[in-house]
Amino acid sequence: MFGIPDSDHGAARRSDLAEALGERTLRGAIRDKVLIHLWRGVIIDARRALDPLTRAAAAVLAGGPEAVLSYHTAAWLHGCTAAQSTQTHVTVPYSVWVRSKQGLVVHHDRFDTSDVTRLQGLPVLSLDLVLADLLCTEERWKALAYLDQALAEQPPRDVADFRKEVDRRLMDRDDRRGIRNAEALIALGTTGAESPQESRLRLTIVDDGFPIPVTQHPIVTLRGELLYRLDLAWPALRIGVEYDGYEAHEGREDRDAERDRRLADRGWHILRVRKDELADPVRFLAELRQVFRDRGYRFES
Incomplete structure (x- = not known):
């Protein structure tokens, strides 16, 4: 068996692999289940099919050059282990027309380059922005669990400022649904929850x-x-x-x-x-x- 060349996480564009391996070799690897055609135009190493990082890297490729990891996937990459999901989430600008697929959830929203950081070599929305999205959309107790875990990871001197940043992100949301509930959860968030x-x-x-x-x-x-x-x-x-x-x-x-x-x-x-x-x-x-x-x-x- 062989891996995907020049890939830290075992995911690559099909076109790049065809150029690197040759079309015949690539087709054979897919036929033999050495490589998996996960989403249109994206290939992953079969040995890493359930690896969240592999699927995250594949999601960025599927979403296109402006895609960034968001929602549960981004929260998990930031260290909120409670947010790990079988679905991989990316956000793209409104101008990019990419549809969700099985296992891949595509969100359309506005964001600035300053809202994006890199974790494990992948583009990821900032944690305060991610939490604002989850607090408005996720089941309430799960959203609170993500917030609690994120607050617990902050240095004690930064907790109050981080909470304010999440609240500010709420005020900037285009979608106003869930704002009141999210603000109540922010007030309830604590560094003391152990699970x-x-x-x-x-x-x-x-x-x-x-x-x-x-x-x-x-x-x-x-x-x-x-x-x-x-x-x-x-x-x-x-x-x-x-x-x-x-x-x-x-x-x-x-x-x-x-x-x-x-x-x-x-x-x-x-x-x-x-x-x-x-x-x-x-x-x-x-x-x-x-x-x-x-x-x-x-x-x-």
């Missing part, structure tokens, strides 16, 4: 009328020594919520129960939420609401 499901849990709780919780709240001794961190907490009421993902908490039931008992001795009420409860949150939301009432909190009617 996409924790972001989903936080949004579920806030959407049900609870005050915004503190993330990764520290429980310390009188001497200031760290004992625990709570996923979500309302310190004034001494109420905490812990997300029990299957992987993170498998085999830890006894340890978690002991931890909860020690926190109860300190006046804390801890509610644990399992992964499967996020799809049907009625039970834990009702229990949490009762705990709030027991602690003297009054909900607005």
Whole structure:
């Protein structure tokens, strides 16, 4: 087997490969499934058919010289692993007529050269612009998870400015749909979510009328020594919520129960939420609401 010459990511234009290998050799490689004709005019190395970078490079070639990676693909390249998708997204100017294909989503929008950076050698829209697009179009909890992950990657001194940049990008959007929802999510974004499901849990709780919780709240001794961190907490009421993902908490039931008992001795009420409860949150939301009432909190009617 042979790879695609002069290609870092295993993707090339068909015309370039025909010139480099010869038409007969190229046809034979495609026939033998050594190379794959992924999209019109674009060939990839069959060994890398599921490699997101290979498909991203192929998408740029399919979109033409003005195409840039965007939406989920760009977010993933910027380090938002929660945004990884089986679809590859590119954006082209309104003047470029390229259609979406199976596995390739083509967006038409305006952008400046200053909005484009290069990651892994590929043209990618800037993270603030990408997040503005996703906050307006993606399912809310997923969009919040992307934002949380992006905020967590910023140096602490830059978090506030980065949040403002995302908000500014919202104001510049031609498509005004989803702006109000996106602004609410920006305000809710935090550096303290440790997984996409924790972001989903936080949004579920806030959407049900609870005050915004503190993330990764520290429980310390009188001497200031760290004992625990709570996923979500309302310190004034001494109420905490812990997300029990299957992987993170498998085999830890006894340890978690002991931890909860020690926190109860300190006046804390801890509610644990399992992964499967996020799809049907009625039970834990009702229990949490009762705990709030027991602690003297009054909900607005």
